[in-house]
Amino acid sequence: MSAITSPKTSTNRRINWGRVLSYAVLILLAVIYLGPLLMLFNTSLKTMPSFMKDATSFATELNFKNFVDAWTKANFPKYILNSLLYTVSATAIYILTAIFVAFPIARGYIKHSGVVLTMFVIALFLPPALIPQFQLILHLGLYNNPIGYIMLFLVNPIGIVILVNYIKTLPKELDEAAALDGCGYFRFVWSVVIPLSKPAIATVVVLHAIGIWNEIIAPTIYLTNKDYYPITRGLIVFQGVYGSNWPTLAAAVLMLTFPMLILFIFLQRYIISGLTQGSVKG
């Protein structure tokens, strides 16, 4: 720290100006990033008449009833449970199958492993699969069905790329040593590769799970039964009904935003490493 500040004696004034300007930009942007969230928070504590009178006035009334209303009227417990079910099951199936795809590719234990990897990457550049995917699910009889919905989220090529790149950094001597000890292929992947790849697995799991949790187009297309709605769809429906009652709607949105923000603070580094690794690709 001190080494960085020392060699700046002669150019002191110019650097200070740069700093002032830097802070100005950062604070201006911070207002744009925080403003909407603060407005949401403030509105969620207001009563409807007070919101109508002055939407931005400080919420002195602390009307916590909005949260109770939103929670009961919006059918939130059910929707959150659905979202959890979809996110957890699809992510679990995906990551298990993805590890068994990534490991042999990274090690070259299957023929043409390079071609197989390219095939996964190519999907990112092909036409959107939207229409045939719908036809497939429809003809399998899985339209408006949680199983059909979960099926949509069992693929994620970027995750494979991240896993392959990580597994390549594990020493190959491990494989030889384990095999000499009589360890089988499945047991090796299960009890050696998976524990050693935890950082990459965590990154892929977090990225994939967030994608499913936040998905709004797929539930709009595939789920018409209210009992199957994930929380995103539930929130949009709630907006359709209570759209003009911003205090209640704001309470509903805040109840979903807050846990995500807390989660974000803990998971941030996994998301960041996923984005930077996934984009560099090697």
Place this chain on the structure above:
Amino acid sequence: MNYHFGRGWTRWSPYLLLLPGILFYFVIALGPSLATTVYSFTDATGIKGATVNWVGLANYKEFLLMGQASKDNLSALGRTLVFCFFVTTIQFGLGLLVAMIVNQNLKGRNFFRTLYFMPIILGAVIQGLVWSLFLYPLGGPMAKFLALFGARSEFLGGPPFVAFAWVIAIQIWANMGTTMIIFLAGLQTIPSELYEAARIDGANPWQVFSNVTWPLLTPSVNTNLTLNIIGSLQAWQLFLILIGYRNGTQVLGYLIYATGFGQTSGSVTSSFRQGYAASASIILFLLVLVLGMTTNYILQRREARIME
């Protein structure tokens, strides 16, 4: 590569265990993606059991060359390009600027990085609803701000180009963090000795940027440009949440969804015309392909020039 885990039938275990993942990939992603081309030549609907007929290029003809509907389609195509242009350039410029700022040794830089990156985790629904409230026309924060200058606006409910401009702004708000993070990762790979050397040579800040930072940032520049262009051509979730399917604001992605899955807009009701929607998907894909490949070509020539 030497395989150590046994011979004979056990040699097949990697293949067997790989099978589920590959199968999912073929059935759910690659197969449907390729089948989009086939569907684009048919009159498929979203109704189970309806017959599907081969119609040749009829969908494409209708999309591009038939009356008012094609005019709307072409303006949606134009709007997609406008959206892509503004989102890409502003998000790229802003992301680079902010990355350079938070790469300095400033107080609270971690807080700012986290804050700008935060919308990523919230997802389109919360992003959209939060901004709908912030842009509440009857005395919301932005309306009050405009009132200071004696101006007023309906924002998302206003004229189409106003609503459209706001979606561009919110799209950038939502995704600038990703661009920033990728630039930041790139900036951190530039050795500090190069900056020291430039300072000793008496280079001014602009010279340092154009001779050290910018050329050495090439990999992140390429990644960000490609990601931003492809991403913004395909993005339409925020349109769905912020303004719905409104005439004068549609982009191609939304149009595909609306024609394929039924959506009413003004007097036009579309009804599950999935073959037609598939042809629109292919047109969007060609747009992504052409723009993506052109950009890649230009970027690679530029990289080769810098390497000399």
